[in-house]
Amino acid sequence: MPGEEPHAESTFSALATPLIDEALARVAAIHADASPESLHQLRVALRRLRSLWWAYRPMLDKEENARQRALYRYLADAAGRERDWDIFLELLAGDEDSPRDVPPCLREAREQALAASRETLINADIRNVLHSALASTSKELNAAPERHALQKFAAKRVRAAERSLRKTLRGASHAKRFDHEALRDVRKAGKKVRYLREFFGPMLDDDGHGHTLAHLEKLQQCSANSTT
Template sequence: MRHDDRPHDVADSGGEAHAESTFAALAAPLVDEALSQSASIHADASPESLHQLRVALRRLRSLWWAYGPLLDRQENARQRALYRFLADAAGKTRDWDILLELLASKTNETSEPGEEGALRAAPACLREARERALAASRETLINADIRNVLHGALASTSKELNSAPERHALQKFAAKRVRAAEKSLRKRMDKASRAKPADYDALHDVRKAGKKVRYLIELFGPVLDDVGHDHTLKRLKKLQQCFGELNDVTASIALLRENTGLFADEAEARAALALLKERRKARRREAVQLLRET
């Protein structure tokens, strides 16, 4: 199935573009990117291909969120849940990659005497677990029939929008949805600024809300007339980088705790956890500082 992914609907020079008729032009490139990365994973599941698949699926989820007011609520929720499920399938392997990268990039600054040798061996004993996770990710994506699922979602949603009796001006619609996402981000930032030190979920919520705003600005960019969005994008990318590093360490700690039995002895597990906890403290300080400056 081929979709017209030319950008003429997004920045229509002749007449006013409508949100309904623009949807396919916005969604099709994201579907193509997700399918391309999915094919790469089957051939050679590099950390980058896994990451890019998750990004494409998250962008699709954000786009379906943006169009939520124009779609059947239950069907929209089902589609967004599906994209999350597929992203999580790829994410299980990606989480192992992040853990291995963090342990491989250890420094002597956080290692007690005798720990360095244990940490040196840790990545090797976890690689098999990563390969098992990869096999499970591949199986899930194959069984999900991702190509037909994504093309089907694009076709059915486009049909629903194009058959709707009402039309919405794209520029006003896009601006309204971006504002809604920005409002949600501000609420989460305010909550996180008052959160307790151990409340990593509040900081994670800021990261997720920030990504949604960023994705929508990038998707609707050609029709957004607010010049301040360029500055917002730069700020969001900085926030996403900082909070992403914190989330990586936090997720790695959880993953390691669930799999301490993979280590040869308890000393190895304790050394690895100690390393990651120290890094989490540092990353949290950076995230909180950035939150106060933003």
């Protein structure tokens, strides 16, 4: 009916389709040239997909949703191997004031990681994987007997992501020493918040969200050089 509020279930496909198109465009770029940047962009696209499936988790079969998100994580990790090596090598090399030699064997390992990433992703049949996930998830949502107002659903899931971020922030702030993994977890939780706000932005009331995002932006700037 005209003017009827959209439902979260019927909106899923419209949200997921452009993300899948973006991921497949990145896959095509890797087939042509598996540069570090093209791999990184695919990693970002897959993380965004994983965040969307997380947002819809309460409406989906738990086991199937966990399987889909684990698959996106596996593919994103494959795409990120080279970038993780680059950060590691950069830390080993030190800065301009105190440079250090990096063993050639480590640089060779980085090249091997790049080659392995390209092989894994090219052989993964990502096109069929993503289209199958979209079809099965859309079918499940459209067959659900209950309908959820999109605005209420979006606000609830963003709040859940923000609670997770605040919990992760508290854990990182209580660390007794520099904790690389804790900072990495903070950035991952923060990215999830940002992605969900990008998905659902037009439906959200900004009250209560601005402070969290401002704090997140400052923290991400501080940890950008030490995490992926």
